Amino acid sequence: MAEFLSLHDAVARYVEDGATVAMEGFTHLIPFAAGHEVIRQGKRDLTLIRMTPDLVYDQMIGAGCVKKVIFSWGGNPGVGSLHRLRDAVEKGWPNKIEILEHSHAAMACAFEAGAAGLPLAVLRGYVGSELPNVNDQIKFIECPFTGERLAAVPSVRPDVSIVHAQKADRAGNVLVEGIVGVQKEAILAARKSIVTVEEIVEDLTEEPGYHPNACIIPGWAIDAIAVAEKGSLPSYAHGYYPRDNAFYKEWDGIARDREAFTKWIEENVMNAGEKA
């Protein structure tokens, strides 16, 4: 049953040093507030899973929280590189990180398999790609019925998953609207889960525009809910605020330079507190 906690307490309780953490949201609803709280609490040696690491993992990598990243597309969308990710991979700053890379199709299937409680995901994938040469977690199996060669990857089973959503109700049920990515799969695949929300309402089913096929994650499938208003900026929350594309472009300049990055984290994360 979902427990309502402050963001500080949710992260302190569920994100341990050395944990495997998935913070999802496909371009949309990226849990930045939670990522910043992880940085503020000085968590270390995390294995981070995310299809598109985006700025949130760039920041956590640069802040020294990370030992390994599992991903499928590590860029600043529409802008260019993630310079903190690159600096860590290419030069080992602030520490050397290990990477394990997949394709989107494989990671999406791996999240789904995790939610389904399976040990592996099977897909018609990686044909002719050299990714299996550099990622020993990509194997090929033979279909027992047709003999077709198919790719297999281990399912994603994070210690903790964190997603951001529009709203939760008093019973802890969460509504996700717009681009839903793999948020639901991430929550259901994890041992523990935290959902940050823009706001809390009385009862989701009484909300205007509620639809019986809406993407709802029931409260009994979630461990902690924390309110984090504007918690996905500079990403966006469908129906609440748009993506801050200008900041995504600006980040390129900040992240290129170690000093500029360190100063930005100091001012905007470390000294900003939970309400930042």
Next chain:
Amino acid sequence: MSLEYTSAEMMTVTAARALQNGMACFVGIGLPSEAANLARLTHAPQVTLIYESGTLQTKPDVLPLSIGDGELCESALTTVSVPEMFRYWLQGGKVDVGFLGTAQIDRYCNLNTTLIGDYQSPKVRLPGGGGAPEIATNAGEVFITLKHSPRAFVKDVDFITTLGFGRDGKGRDNVPNIGRGPTRVITDLCVMKPDPDDHELTVVSLHPGVTREQVQEATGWEIRFAADLETTPEPSERELEVLRELKARTARAHAGK
């Protein structure tokens, strides 16, 4: 009467013309997205555009900066989860054409978006595969568009992120349930197609005013030219007008608050 246009506009218009009305197209971000939306706004109003963020049949008014901009979802028929997008719609065989960009491409149309140099100590680390590895094999065919340069067009890519026709041109031979692969490559200089027999890229059409020498200089191997080499038709006034309006709208929308 000859119109004034840039080589970038020539590339986008030519890429757009590759899409036919009624096709279902899985769209990559950047140049492919620009071309696909130009097609939708001109000769192919019934083209179905699909982005990997789960947005199905989307009709964005401005070009998205990211693959998951809100505009894509708000203008879509419906938005599905990312696993559903890759499993049902792409792997399920509902996509006619995948439209991709790339950092590096080689003579057998293999694409590299992973890194330049050696995997363990890369010279340049690129974003990675994203949706491309499975788009290229599960879509019916693949169009590729990118700017022509010797850095991009190399004899052998440093890393095959995404299959064209493999290191020997035979990478799709005898593979069951696989798409036709790349059928055309559109650049700012020319249009290329894989040779029907050995799959090596061959220039089939030069853009107006472009010479064979220019294409050769911008290509990192000895490029073949088709015996019946053609000249690419120029953009029309309407195509240029629609493209320029689309780009102006996009620039205004992304300028920020």
